[in-house]
Amino acid sequence: MTEEVQKLVNKGVMLPLMEEFYTIQGEGYHKGTAAYFIRVGGCDVGCHWCDVKESWNAELHPPTPIGKIVENAAKYSKTIVITGGEPLTWNMNPLTEMLKAQGMQIHIETSGAYKLTGTWDWVCLSPKKMKLPTEEVYKVASELKVIVFNKDDFRFAEEQAAKVNKDCILYLQPEWSKREKMSPLIVDYVMQNPQWKVSLQTHKYLNIP
Ligand SMILES: C[S@@+](CC[C@H](N)C(=O)[O-])C[C@H]1O[C@@H](n2cnc3c(N)ncnc32)[C@H](O)[C@@H]1O
Ligand SMILES: Nc1nc2[nH]cc(C(=O)O)c2c(=O)[nH]1
Ligand code: SF4
Numbered sequence: 001m002t003e004e005v006q007k008l009v010n011k012g013v014m015l016p017l018m019e020e021f022y023t024i025q026g027e028g029y030h031k032g033t034a035a036y037f038i039r040v041g042g043c044d045v046g047c048h049w050c051d052v053k054e055s056w057n058a059e060l061h062p063p064t065p066i067g068k069i070v071e072n073a074a075k076y077s078k079t080i081v082i083t084g085g086e087p088l089t090w091n092m093n094p095l096t097e098m099l100k101a102q103g104m105q106i107h108i109e110t111s112g113a114y115k116l117t118g119t120w121d122w123v124c125l126s127p128k129k130m131k132l133p134t135e136e137v138y139k140v141a142s143e144l145k146v147i148v149f150n151k152d153d154f155r156f157a158e159e160q161a162a163k164v165n166k167d168c169i170l171y172l173q174p175e176w177s178k179r180e181k182m183s184p185l186i187v188d189y190v191m192q193n194p195q196w197k198v199s200l201q202t203h204k205y206l207n208i209p
């Protein structure tokens, strides 16, 4: 990468783009809704069960001008999901400003581990034990989506729920490889603790991206 491109990436005017696809939001509150996904490369959080490890190394994904990303997105949908990788690795202000100028609804999927940038209509906060969210992101989270890999994740979920704002919707989502073991425990937990809801990765059942 040239120094010039590196500078533009640092400003958030170019972003390492892994993939973009029009699909159905599979998870959380907006599951079932058509949306255009923008997957930005780069993540240092290191979840051992991450289902998109190919995203981690930003250098493998071409620095792309945000104008190009927005132009593509505009062809498909008014609802845009920015995911990754960890989108908050980068300055999200320029991209979200440009999407907003086009009248888009902008959602983010984030671990919240890095400084909150960007203007968001919906913030899905999926906290990770290895790198906890920043204090500011708890205040703006629209939904809290805790991945359940083992029983300790129920304790972690309650600890995280104590930090979010009062309107935040609470979800427990089974880690995909542990879904047969953890889903029945999640079902029991939600019946005992009805402030929580179940979230499934429905796109994986539908065999869509
Ligand atoms: C790949 S991450 C990218 C966005 C951001 N880095 C994050 O973790 O929120 C998108 C969503 O998928 C969830 N996820 C990743 N791997 C998963 C798995 N194996 N099973 C269930 N959910 C998973 C994450 O917790 C997050 O909510
Ligand atoms: N269909 C679909 N829904 C999703 N919701 C969150 C996803 C993500 O990887 O951020 C995702 C994804 O990869 N596909
Ligand atoms: S924070 Fe998100 S992208 Fe990064 S390793 Fe964890 S699940 Fe994967």
Ligand SMILES: [Mg+2]
Binding pocket: 051, 052
């Ligand atoms: Mg995914």
